[in-house]
Amino acid sequence: MTTNSIIPRRSFGQRIVRDWKRYWLVYLIGFLCLSYYIIFCYLPMGGIVIAFKNFRPARGIWGSKWADPWYKYFDQFFNGYYFWRLLRNTLLINVLDLLFGFPAPIILALLLNELRSSAYKRTVQTVTYLPHFISMVVVCGIILDFFSSSGVINQIIEALGGSKVLFMQDAGFFRPLYVGTGIWQGVGYGSIIYLSALGGVDAELYDAAAIDGCSRFGRVIHVTIPGILPTVIIMLILRVGNMLSLGFEKIILLYNETIYETADVISSFVYRYGLQQGNYSYATAVGLFNSLFNFILLIGVNALSRKLSDVSLW
Numbered sequence: 001m002t003t004n005s006i007i008p009r010r011s012f013g014q015r016i017v018r019d020w021k022r023y024w025l026v027y028l029i030g031f032l033c034l035s036y037y038i039i040f041c042y043l044p045m046g047g048i049v050i051a052f053k054n055f056r057p058a059r060g061i062w063g064s065k066w067a068d069p070w071y072k073y074f075d076q077f078f079n080g081y082y083f084w085r086l087l088r089n090t091l092l093i094n095v096l097d098l099l100f101g102f103p104a105p106i107i108l109a110l111l112l113n114e115l116r117s118s119a120y121k122r123t124v125q126t127v128t129y130l131p132h133f134i135s136m137v138v139v140c141g142i143i144l145d146f147f148s149s150s151g152v153i154n155q156i157i158e159a160l161g162g163s164k165v166l167f168m169q170d171a172g173f174f175r176p177l178y179v180g181t182g183i184w185q186g187v188g189y190g191s192i193i194y195l196s197a198l199g200g201v202d203a204e205l206y207d208a209a210a211i212d213g214c215s216r217f218g219r220v221i222h223v224t225i226p227g228i229l230p231t232v233i234i235m236l237i238l239r240v241g242n243m244l245s246l247g248f249e250k251i252i253l254l255y256n257e258t259i260y261e262t263a264d265v266i267s268s269f270v271y272r273y274g275l276q277q278g279n280y281s282y283a284t285a286v287g288l289f290n291s292l293f294n295f296i297l298l299i300g301v302n303a304l305s306r307k308l309s310d311v312s313l314w
Helices: 012-052 072-078 083-101 103-113 118-133 136-146 152-159 171-199 203-211 216-240 248-254 257-263 266-276 280-309
Strands: 053-056 064-066
Touching: 012 053, 012 072, 012 280, 053 280, 072 280, 083 103, 083 171, 083 257, 083 266, 103 118, 103 171, 103 216, 118 171, 136 152, 136 171, 136 248, 171 216, 171 248, 171 257, 203 216, 216 280, 248 266, 266 280
Parallel strands: none
Antiparallel strands: 053 064
C-alpha cells in the first residue's frame, strides 16, 4: 500500500479554505489590489460606448441616441484640422523623450554603480530622487518662474550680455523644455530599477573579466550592460507601448494658446474638448483612438522583442 493511498486527497475547496486560513493576509492584500483595478480600470471601460453615441449627460449613457453613422466622431477627428498637428506633436515629444529621457536613468545607474564612496553615492541618489516627489503643480510653477521674461534664466542671459528670450511664448522652446525638465524630475527615481538589476549581476563575472585584462570601462560594456539588458528591454517595451500617452497635467500647466502649434497633444486636446467644452462623445472617440494605438504598439513591440532577443512581457 502506497503512502498516497493512505493520505486522503483534499478537494479544491478544502485547499482554498486551508490556504485562506494560513495566508488570509496575503489574500486580503491581493483582493484590495484586484479591486482597485476592477473599479478604476476595468469598470470605466464600459464608458467607451460614449464614443459611438450622441451623449447627453441628462439622458445618461444608455439613454443617449446612437451616432449616425457609428464612426461619426472618429471621422470628424481623422478628417479634422487638428489631427495631424496633434499626432505630430504627441509623437515628436515622445520620440525625443525616448531618445534622451529613456537612456538617462540607465546612464545614471551605471555611473552610480561605479562610485566607490558610499557616502557620496547616497548623497547623489538623494539629490536626484528628490525632484520626483515634488508636486507637478510646484514643478511647473518653478519652470514658469525660471523661464519667464524676468526669471533666473533670462537674468543670467542678460548678465552675460544677451537679450531676453520669451521661452514660454516661443513654440520652438516647448519640446526641449518639456523633455529636459522631465529628465531632471524623473532621472533619479527611474534609476532605482536599474540599480536593483545591477545588484543581481554576478560579481564573479567582473573578476573573470579583470583577469582577462578588461579595463573598468570594458567591464561595464561586456559585463554590466549585458547583465541589465533584459530589464532595459522590458522597460523599453513598456515605454514604447505608451508612445501616445503624455500626462496632460504638465502640458496644460505649461502651455498657452501662443504655443499650441508644438505644445498641444492628444491628451490635452481630449481634456480641452471633453471637460472644458463638454463635447464628451468626440473626446471619448479621440481617447479611444489613443488607447488602441498604444495597445497595437505594445503588442507589436513585444512580439518584435520576443523574436529578436527572447525577452518579452509575455
